[in-house]
Amino acid sequence: MPxxxxxxxxxxxxKESINLKLARAVERLAAAELxxxxxxxxxxxxxxxxxxxxxxxxxxxxxxxxxASDAVLFVTPEYNRxxxxxxxxxxxxxxxxxxxxxxxxxxxxxxxxxxxxxxxxMAQQHLRNVLAYLDIPxxxxxxxxxxxxxxxxxxxGRIENADTQKFLQGFVDRYVAWVKRFRKWIKNxxxxx
Ligand code: FNR
Numbered sequence: 001m002p003x004x005x006x007x008x009x010x011x012x013x014x015k016e017s018i019n020l021k022l023a024r025a026v027e028r029l030a031a032a033e034l035x036x037x038x039x040x041x042x043x044x045x046x047x048x049x050x051x052x053x054x055x056x057x058x059x060x061x062x063x064x065x066x067x068a069s070d071a072v073l074f075v076t077p078e079y080n081r082x083x084x085x086x087x088x089x090x091x092x093x094x095x096x097x098x099x100x101x102x103x104x105x106x107x108x109x110x111x112x113x114x115x116x117x118x119x120x121x122m123a124q125q126h127l128r129n130v131l132a133y134l135d136i137p138x139x140x141x142x143x144x145x146x147x148x149x150x151x152x153x154x155x156x157g158r159i160e161n162a163d164t165q166k167f168l169q170g171f172v173d174r175y176v177a178w179v180k181r182f183r184k185w186i187k188n189x190x191x192x193x
Contacts, residue, residue, distance in 0.1 A: 002035040004179055007069035007106075011076035011087035013042040018148045022113045023075040024157030029165070030172045034179075036073075039065055041090035052097035059093045066094050066102040071179040072136065076112045078123035088130075095134055105186020107179045108136040111144035111171065119145030137185065139178045142171050 008027075012019045027036045044058055045051075051059060066072065076083050094102040110127050112120030124145070131138045144167075146152075151160060159165040 002031065002033055004034050004071060004176070004183070005069045006034050006036050006071045006073050006179075007066045008036045008038050008073045008075065009041060009087060009090055010038065011041075011074070011084045011112075013086060017077070018113045018115070019075045019077050021153040021155075021157065022111060022144075022146060022148075023073070024155075025153045025159050026073075026075075026111065026157075026168060026172060028157040029159075029169050030176065033176045034071075034172075037065060037069065039090070041086055044090055044093055047089055047092045047096070049096075051093075055097065062090065063094050063100070063102040066106065069106065070183045072103060072106045072108040073175075074108065074110045074127060074131075076110065076120060076123055076127060078112065078114050078116070078118075078120040081122040082126045083123045087127075091130060091134070101134055103131075104135040104191070105182075105189075106136055107139075107182035107185070109139040109171075109175045109178070111146070113146035113148040115148055117147050119147045121145045135186075135191070137178075137182045139175055142167075142174065144168070144171050 008023055010020050010023050039062060045056055076087055108131055110124045112124055114120045128138055152164060153159055
């Protein structure tokens with residue numbers, strides 16, 4: 001039975017998303033240790049600071065799901081050399097109201113796939129800036145900038161190519177070790193106000 005609960009934010013709403021396929025492939029490789037909870041970020045309203053007076057129920061549910069998790073995983077496409085708006089919106093919602101950042105101290109990682117050869121590297125770099133501010137200890141290496149090719153994964157997340165499988169398994173092993181190392185971190189070292 002997997003013992004670590006991971007809140008997964010996929011930055012694409014597309015049914016045929018290659019990033020969702022990548023998330024499923026990682027989930028399959030990590031099944032012994034990690035339980036994935038895919039957060040429904042496409043159903044969230046667009047954040048406005050007016051929410052802070054009375055947070056909408058969908059936004060509260062997002063925050064609760066993150067707070068109940070041991071770790072977070074961001075699986076993102078690159079849109080115009082940054083992350084998609086839908087992902088930034090979800091992050092902004094979970095980070096507020098001020099003083100209630102749901103991500104604080106949750107160990108995290110960023111991975112992504114693109115049809116372009118630069119494979120989401122710019123988007124991931126932008127995202128890492130945001131995650132640092134949100135107090136998410138984010139796995140530094142290995143970086144997963146996956147240059148997606150047709151047939152790389154089947155719909156169940158099975159990986160055809162042995163080299164790709166090995167590459168992603170390396171990420172999974174490191175991520176599991178990272179989460180185990182950091183999951184009690186926030187309790188031991190809360191930020192002083
Ligand atoms: C893209 N795409 C893209 N790819 C990339 O490598 N760098 C980029 O900056 C962009 N910019 C971009 C902007 C917009 C608005 C779209 C719709 C697409 C291509 C992108 O990698 C491709 O559409 C992926 O398939 C998107 O990921 P999902 O939806 O399949 O997970």
